[in-house]
Each structure stands twice: as structure tokens, then as C-alpha cells.
Amino acid sequence: MEKRPKPEACSSLSQSKGSLVENSDRISNLPAHIAHHILSFLMMEDIVRLSIVSKWWQELCISIPSLTIDGRQYGLKDFSVFHFQNFLDRWMIQRNGMKMVQFCVRWIFLKWHSQEYRFLTWLHDAVRCNVEVLYLDLIIVLPRTFKMPLCVWHCESLRFLTMHLHGAVLQLPSSTRFTKLQSLSLTSVRVFEEIFVEQILSSCNSLKKLCLDDVEGVNNINIRSSSLKYLEIRSYEHDNLFHLNVSGELLEELIIRWKFTPSGGRSLKMATPHLKCFKWGEFAPDNCFLGNLKCLRYCALSLEQVSSSWRPPYLEFFHILERIEELVIHVLCLKVNSPIMPHHF
Template identity: 35%
Template sequence: METTCVIQKPQKKKQKLNEEDIDENRKSLGNLPEEILRHILSFLPTTDAVRTSLLSKRWEYLWDSIPNLHFSDRPISRRKRKGKRSTLFMNFVDRVLCLRDSSDIKRFTLRCDELHDASRVHTWISAAIKHNVKELYIGLHNFKGEFSLPCCLFTCKALTSLHLCIPCILKLPSAVCFSKLQILTINKVTFSDEYLTQQFFSGLPVLEKLELNDCCWESLKVVRISAPNLHFLRIHEFVNRNSRYREGCQVMIFGGCLKKFHYSGLLFNEYCLYESIKLEKAVISTRAYNPSQQITYCMYNLLKGLSNVELLRLSYDEVKVLIHGAELLPHLPMFNNLKNLSFNGSSVDLDGEALLNILQRTPCLENLEFFMGISLSSDSEEADRILYPVPSCFSSHLKWIKVNCYGVENMLSAIKILLNKAVVLEEIIISSLKHRGGNIDKRMKACKQLKELPRVSQNCKIVLKWSYYPAGKECEFVL
């Protein structure tokens, strides 16, 4: 097995070192307790940690009990042929695990780009579980068709964190009970059996954080995610691996402790959160290039499940999607707990019907933010018809508005409407990004125009911030 390397002398000028300095350097590292030395070695790639056995007698067996093991077939002699490289990697992992003492493993990482031997993977994962591994990362990128992990993994009593990146169909066992698993990340996995998938997502009694990235639900119709202690859920799906099943899958999410929910994707599937879930924060980002009735319905159902959220961030594409389902707009839920609402992705049309419907359902909204600016559609002629009927939050709760933009000049009409509608507004912050060499006269003219805008709120102040790039400096005017 080729695990050693030839250490060549550096081609530099020789420097005279005092014997005292050499002895002092040896003392500083060599006299450290073995526990600290193992801790230091655990930050090295496992191949480098093993190489330290050549340093001296004392270092010979220090590596065999380091708490973290990291195996990757990428750095193993890239100039070797693929077959030989894979053999070298497998032999190396076998030898490290064989020579390891009985101490526990804290973190075990396995990344394989070219390995095809499933039985070897089973053996390595089983060995890590026997050593009471707490954090396990498995990244396998070259297996095709179906793949199964050892059954002992799914009943491991020590595991607290599990990360799976296996772009193939994952065969699940019938018995699943992760009694201590708190963090679970699943990337590119295909679930094909509805009953076993349900068993898997029901065997997570103490799970707190779950991330699902570009997973495929194959021909499944319904998936239930039920984790009583789940605090954070992130779903990312921009790769459509579900194209054969146009209807998608209904993913039902249960969890009374859920506080944060993030979704980014193209709404291939329908996600339903139970309305009893009281979220602190929800971030929804979609890019619906060709909105359909199905996508509109999925967006409506997703918003319906977020009715109790306190902070909601939407991309403006969600609003555009809702426009295609005009019959659903009147049935949007009331967001009675929503205090912070923000829009990103693109500039928001202030006179859009969907935006008005959302604002009319946020009676307690206090903060409103437009990350990419606001505008009026070209067919808007009468300002009185915009944001009418006026949302109740504009006259009772809305105290703070922030607008980010690349130029104030194009937004004056839209800002004027906000100032005329928000009765209790205390502050509107307009943050404009300008090039360092921008026209000073234009900036001063914009300041004057903003200052002269009428405000229905007597206590409202306008704060204009100029951020200059690439210098990164900021200039602020209070009007």
C-alpha cells in the first residue's frame, strides 16, 4: 500500500540553527500530552495523519486513535490509472480501520468519486458504527441504480449528525430509529418506496435540523415528514429529477416545534405545512419560468401553511405565480402574526393585484422591505387606485419601510404612493447603490425631490443612503 511519501530537502539557503533552538522546538511539540497531539492530528487529512507515524517512535501509533477520520479518493495519486487509484484508496481505508484501536470515532467522512464496490462501503460504515461514530458524512457519486446502506446505520444509538449525498435510488430498511440523530442532510437521493420512506421520516424522534437538496420522490404520491422536535427545515429543488411524474408528490410536514422553514426551487412538488405550526421565519424563493395552474396551486398551498409565520421573505416570482391563479387570490389565508415581510428576486410592481391581496391579509405588519426596488406598471395612470382599498396595516401598524435600488429617480412615483398611504409610518429607508464616479448633481436633485414629497404621517422621516462601489463607502442623508 502506498501511503508514504518521499520527503525532499527544501531547495533553500541553509540557515544555521543553534542546538538550543532545535531542542526548544522539539520540546514545544514533543512534550505535549498525547491527547492534545491526537486532537491536532484530527484536523489533518487522514492520509497526512498516518504519515506522521514516520516521525519518531512516539508518533508511530498516535494516528490510530484520532477522533476524526476523513477519506476521499480524490487526492490519492491522481496520476495513477483509475483502477489502480481505486485499489490504492480501498486498501488504505481497509488498513486504517483495521489498525485502529477501540476508541470512539467522533466524525467519519467518506467521499468516493470512482468507487464501485458496495460491499466495501458497507464494511467501512459498519466499522464506524461499531466505534460509536457521532457525525457521519457519506458522499458516493458513481453508483447506479439501487443502493443500500447497512441496516445497523438506521438503528445507530450514538449518531447525532448524518449527511448523505448518494445520487441513486436508496433502498431503505423496514426498521428505522435514530434515537439521538439531531441533524440530517440528504442530497440527490431518490426515494422509491412510499411505505419505507414513510417509516424513515417517522423514525426521527429528536431530529432538530433537516435539509433536503434536489431529492427525487420517484413515483410516490404522498410523503409525510413527522419529527416532533424539528426546529429547522430547508428544501432545495432546482434539478427536476421528477420529470416522468408530472403530478409530482405531496409532501406533508408535521412538527409543532418547527421555527424556520426555507424553500427554494421550481415547485415540482406540493409542500403542505399544517396551519397549527407557528413559524418564526419562512424564506420562499422560486423561479417559475412557465407558470402553470399546478404550480400556482402549489404556491397557494405553501402560503396557506405559512399563515402563522412572524417573518416572511418571498421572491417576487411568488407574487407573479399567484397572478395566474386569480380564482385563488380571494382565498389566501390571513397572516395575523406576520410582522416582517420582505420581497427579493426582482423589482416589485406596487400596483400588482397579488401584492395588494397579500398586504390586505397582514393586519399586524410592522416592517416592509423591498430588496430589489419598487416600480409601477406602464399602464398605471391614477395613483389613487394603487393600493386601494388601503391595507389596514398601513393605518395601524406599518412603521418601517426599506427600499433597495440602483437609482432613486425611477422610483419617486412609487415612493410617493407609499408615503401617502402609510399613516403611522416612522421611517422609510431608501438605499441606493451608486458607482463611485456617479453624478453628484443627480444625487442632490434626488435628495431635494424626496424631501419635497408629501407625507401623510407627521412623524415620518426619509433616510437616503448612498452606497458607493467598489469603494464600499456609505453616505447617509436624513430628510
């Protein structure tokens, strides 16, 4: 019996279905850097599942240049975390030195000694992959002390380092050498060395950005750098910071938010001849020497409390107002100093 030809509509539908099947895997035709960018929006668990779909997907997932590991989502008795850790161990080994631009770890360590080796192995593998950006957000319950391995301190490719230790003690190795580090940010860190900041600066000749947020254990912070362009110091929770000295020939932006129990003996000294942007908030110490600010173009003051014997902070900038392009004074600062506010301001 002779077959009848398919109706034209049915024929078109079949062709469209075939075309749909052929074009369903469009990501495999994308350049690797675009495919990696798409994968960067996925959680690590999703990337793990993708990697077992096929060999092609496995190679694509393993070669991701930016890797984020977030273990905070697991419960204290969640055994799936162990399977996830085992997979990560194999994952890092399979990279075999493949370039890694960014490595981010957010993790809770209940017993650091039992998990230390595994975590430090991840860091060692990241260094072996020439990591450029390292972000560590670690909650260490016991023994509340973290010492980064020498391989990270001596990493030639590292450019940006951020550490948030949630109050844990940070110990520097006896030998520190950040030859090419450009940005360092420390948040909620405790230290035992009074010259902690000086040790870091002496090891970072190329450092351009430094952020110290709630660093406890230092009475005096002395910043002396010929490379820094951006400096941010925030101190809210602790009363141990008494003297802040900032000296930077190339420093262009300075942010200070300093809160403490009012008492005598605190001081701020600045030697920043090329400073362009200055943001000063919270409290002002009794003794302030702001130095030469002839290049200042933007100033924001939000001081809530100053010494009764100290002049209003904005008077320090009065003689250079003609050079400032933008001056911002918070209403709290005006209320605090209203009894001695100049009439011509």
C-alpha cells in the same frame, strides 16, 4: 597544550542551538485534543506519512477522533488508490473501537459490487468506534443503488447523518431504527418508496433537523413530527413533487424552495403554530394553506412564479405584519405580482 576557552559569543550560539534541538518537537508536549485539532487540517495522505515516523506519531494519528477520506483525487487508472485503501483497512482495524466523533467519506465507485465489501467494512468499523457524525458523499456509477447496512441504521451513538448520492437510489433496510438521530440531510437521492419520508420520521423520534435537497421519486411529502425544529425542502430538477404537507408542533424554521413546470393540482399545506422563521422561494403552487402563523418573526419571499388565480403570497402574511420583526420580499416576487400588488403595502 592547554585548551583555550571558547569565546562567549560562540558559547551562547552553542547553547541556543542545543535549546533549539531540544524544543524542536513541541507538538509532543501538547494535550492530545490540541494535537488532534492541528492534524485535522491535514489531508489523509499526510496523516498516513506522519503515522510511519515513529510509534508515538502512529498512536497519535490512529487516535484522531475526526477522520476524512477523500478518494476523488485519484484517477481512474491510478494504482496508488489500492495502496491507500489497503492502508485504510489496517488503519480502521488498529483503532480497535477507539472513539470516533466524525467520519467523512468522499469516494467514486466505478463498480460498486467489487468495492462494496471494503466500504461497508469501513462503516462497520466506524459504528464500532461509536461514531457521532457520519458524512457520505458517494458517486456510484454501477449499479447506481446504495443500501446502507443495518449497523449504521441501528447505531446508538449516531447523531448527525448526511448523504449526498449524486442521483443514486437509496434503499432503506426493512428494519429502521434511528433512536437518537438528531439531524438528517439527504441530497441528490432517488427513492422508490412513496412513503420514504414517513418511514424515516417514524424511526426518528428525536429528529430535530431534516434537510431534503433534490429527492426524486416522491409525489407527496408528508411531514408530521413532534420533534422537528428545522425543516428544509429543496426541489429544482424534478417535476414529480405535487403535494407538500408540513405539520410540526415544535417547528421553528422552515425553508421551501420548490421549482416545477406550472400546472394545476399542486398544493402546500402547513400546520406550524410555533414557526418563527419562514423562507419561501422559486414557485408557488395553486393551492396554499399556510395555517396559523402567529409566532412568525422573520419571513423572506422570493417567489418567481405564482398561479394567475392565486393572490400575491405576501397578502397571506398581511394580517400578522405587526408581529413580524423582519419581512424580506425579493424584487422578482414584486415584479411577478405587481398588477395585483396592494396600494397600502
